[in-house]
Amino acid sequence: MKKILVGLKRVVDYNVRVRVKSDGSGVDTDGVKMSINPFDEIALEEALRIRERGEASEVIVVSIGSTDAQQQLRTGLAMGADRAILVESADPLDPLRVARIFKSLVDRESIDLVILGKQAIDGDNNQIGQMLAAIWGRPQATFASNIEFSGDSAKVTREVDAGLETIEVDLPAVITVDLRLNEPRYVKLPDIMKAKKKPLDQLAAADLDAEPGPQIREVSFQPPAERQRGIMVDDVAGLVAALKDKGLA
Amino acid sequence: MSKILVIAEHDSSTLNPSTAKTVSCAATVDGADIDVLVMAASVGAIAAEAAQIESVARVLTIERKENEHAVAAILAPQIVALSGDYSHVFAPSTTFGKDLMPQVAALLGVNQISDIMLVTGSHAFQRPVYAGNAIVNVEAPPDHIVVATVRTASYPAAAANNSASIVSIDAGVDVPGHTRFVELQSGASDRPDLQTATKVVSGGRALASAENFDIIYKLADALGAAVGASRAAVDAGYVPNEMQVGQTGKIIAPDLYIAIGISGAIQHLTGIKDAGTIVAINKDEEAPIFEVADIGLVTDLFAAVPELTKALA
Ligand SMILES: Cc1cc2nc3c(=O)[nH]c(=O)nc-3n(C[C@H](O)[C@H](O)[C@H](O)COP(=O)(O)OP(=O)(O)OC[C@H]3O[C@@H](n4cnc5c(N)ncnc54)[C@H](O)[C@@H]3O)c2cc1C
Numbered sequence: 001m002k003k004i005l006v007g008l009k010r011v012v013d014y015n016v017r018v019r020v021k022s023d024g025s026g027v028d029t030d031g032v033k034m035s036i037n038p039f040d041e042i043a044l045e046e047a048l049r050i051r052e053r054g055e056a057s058e059v060i061v062v063s064i065g066s067t068d069a070q071q072q073l074r075t076g077l078a079m080g081a082d083r084a085i086l087v088e089s090a091d092p093l094d095p096l097r098v099a100r101i102f103k104s105l106v107d108r109e110s111i112d113l114v115i116l117g118k119q120a121i122d123g124d125n126n127q128i129g130q131m132l133a134a135i136w137g138r139p140q141a142t143f144a145s146n147i148e149f150s151g152d153s154a155k156v157t158r159e160v161d162a163g164l165e166t167i168e169v170d171l172p173a174v175i176t177v178d179l180r181l182n183e184p185r186y187v188k189l190p191d192i193m194k195a196k197k198k199p200l201d202q203l204a205a206a207d208l209d210a211e212p213g214p215q216i217r218e219v220s221f222q223p224p225a226e227r228q229r230g231i232m233v234d235d236v237a238g239l240v241a242a243l244k245d246k247g248l249a
Numbered sequence: 250m251s252k253i254l255v256i257a258e259h260d261s262s263t264l265n266p267s268t269a270k271t272v273s274c275a276a277t278v279d280g281a282d283i284d285v286l287v288m289a290a291s292v293g294a295i296a297a298e299a300a301q302i303e304s305v306a307r308v309l310t311i312e313r314k315e316n317e318h319a320v321a322a323i324l325a326p327q328i329v330a331l332s333g334d335y336s337h338v339f340a341p342s343t344t345f346g347k348d349l350m351p352q353v354a355a356l357l358g359v360n361q362i363s364d365i366m367l368v369t370g371s372h373a374f375q376r377p378v379y380a381g382n383a384i385v386n387v388e389a390p391p392d393h394i395v396v397a398t399v400r401t402a403s404y405p406a407a408a409a410n411n412s413a414s415i416v417s418i419d420a421g422v423d424v425p426g427h428t429r430f431v432e433l434q435s436g437a438s439d440r441p442d443l444q445t446a447t448k449v450v451s452g453g454r455a456l457a458s459a460e461n462f463d464i465i466y467k468l469a470d471a472l473g474a475a476v477g478a479s480r481a482a483v484d485a486g487y488v489p490n491e492m493q494v495g496q497t498g499k500i501i502a503p504d505l506y507i508a509i510g511i512s513g514a515i516q517h518l519t520g521i522k523d524a525g526t527i528v529a530i531n532k533d534e535e536a537p538i539f540e541v542a543d544i545g546l547v548t549d550l551f552a553a554v555p556e557l558t559k560a561l562a
């Protein structure tokens with residue numbers, strides 16, 4: 001029976017339109033709504049379904065970051081995860097270090113399957129799962145839209161630019177999920193109460209065997225070039241004329 | 250001088266245009282000396298195409314049957330084996346490059362830079378974060394190799410006017426067998442490719458069914474355009490996943506983008522920011538898409554789109 005590890009990153013909610021601070025030092029996150037990275041909810045939902053089908057024994061959620069990420073872990077426990085691990089660090093960690101922390105947890109917990117989001121919607125990096133697979137020396141199946149197990153392998157359908165690619169990977173493995181894998185369940189009030197009793201362990205990032213990588217320095221932030229609002233036309237004839245005007249029709 | 254290795258993307262027979270775009274980006278690094286690496290089961294035609302790309306010094310090829318399909322765990326160690334000669338390794342930020350390059354970075358013990366949109370120095374780059382709502386200037390440490398993916402919508406394809414030398418390499422590294430290709434299902438069409446088309450027509454949730462999407466295809470055909478879609482249209486099954494435009498779909502930069510029955514969520518807009526002209530057809534005048542559209546038309550699409558197709562035919 002598989003033991004599954006799921007990463008839950010605390011990120012600015014996808015509905016928030018973030019703004020760059022006027023001094024360019026970063027983006028304004030003061031008082032902004034924070035949530036579980038949407039891809040990670042899908043990852044957790046999938047892990048729960050695998051366990052509910054009897055193909056896994058335990059689902060562990062992990063978040064690496066500030067102590068505030070406890071909120072997201074509690075939500076994950078309320079969704080149905082068995083236990084949670086918070087790997088605490090006051091400062092943001094570089095992706096290679098995050099991947100190494102995952103590797104160290106995989107070893108500690110004898111994990112058979114790691115399910116992550118394909119990307120965190122704050123940094124839009126799309127890296128951690130692939131880095132983990134490389135340093136673990138195990139298969140990866142990124143951008144998954146369907147997962148089926150048979151024995152010690154999994155058949156995974158991946159959303160790639162050309163369409164849908166299916167690959168077969170031996171377990172243990174890392175899977176990163178895309179949007180269409182499933183629709184995550186809603187958390188019900190009684191589950192939130194129950195989740196308060198589930199174990200949430202705290203570790204310090206510094207205590208895990210996970211060196212930082214050479215740092216990519218974020219020197220400054222700037223807002224993107226804005227597009228200007230253009231003209232409105234009254235009807236299709238007006239649209240055709242406007243397109244002809246620009247040499248586009 | 251910067252020695253840059255560009256990893257070629259291909260479909261086993263032809264080179265993907267993302268490769269020439271990645272070379273364009275590499276060529277903006279000061280004093281760039283650019284090699285392209287082709288890994289395939291049969292490299293001939295692909296290497297010949299790569300040799301034509303402007304600014305390429307050499308095309309390196311590794312031909313072995315394990316390279317028939319792009320499996321990151323198989324390709325990454327071969328790239329790592331060659332990386333000693335290079336200061337930079339670049340690949341396109343397509344699903345191919347996104348899958349592969351973080352493995353290369355991790356094996357080399359460095360962090361990866363995702364989605365370069367501008368080169369501002371040999372180790373300084375701009376990249377988008379937060380669905381493109383912020384741009385960050387990053388600096389990589391000069392004493393380490395730079396491993397990066399390139400946001401292809403930010404670069405034109407380099408011209409095909411070169412005849413670089415082609416060098417066959419024997420990487421001789423062991424590759425794992427734990428990952429096996431099964432099949433690729435792709436909705437092959439004779440319409441232009443979404444990622445390189447100069448004109449794109451996209452439909453959203455408002456189309457309400459796969460059958461209704463037909464009016465989008467007809468308009469696209471009248472314009473010689475590729476067809477795209479919002480996530481909502483893909484999720485609802487009106488069109489296949491490879492047509493999704495946006496933060497988590499394809500990032501495109503056509504000369505003309507026509508958004509039909511698409512509200513203009515930030516995740517969608519981030520995929521079309523670099524389009525030349527954006528046209529929006531939506532019955533809701535408050536729809537956010539109109540804030541970025543160059544030409545807007547408030548109307549019911551089911552009447553307007555067939556009329557437009559007729560007018561353009
Ligand atoms: C993590 C994450 C990633 C995402 N990535 C993407 C992505 O890559 N790409 C993407 O597109 N979305 C993405 N989304 C989803 C995005 O937030 C929106 O939900 C989605 O873009 C909405 O699609 P839509 O505009 O087709 O639908 P809606 O928002 O429902 O808009 C439909 C529009 O059609 C108009 N309309 C209805 N009927 C008619 C009619 N008869 N005639 C004319 N107009 C009509 C309506 O006025 C409305 O504006 C992502 C979301 C998340 C959380």
Ligand SMILES: Nc1ncnc2c1ncn2[C@@H]1O[C@H](COP(=O)(O)O)[C@@H](O)[C@H]1O
Pocket residue numbers: 006007008009010037039040043062063064065095098115116117118119120121123124125126127128129
């Ligand atoms: N700090 C973190 N804590 C928990 N999971 C994370 C963290 N960072 C990244 N992940 C996981 O890795 C995935 C990819 O993130 P990224 O490579 O940063 O885009 C996310 O969807 C998460 O599942």
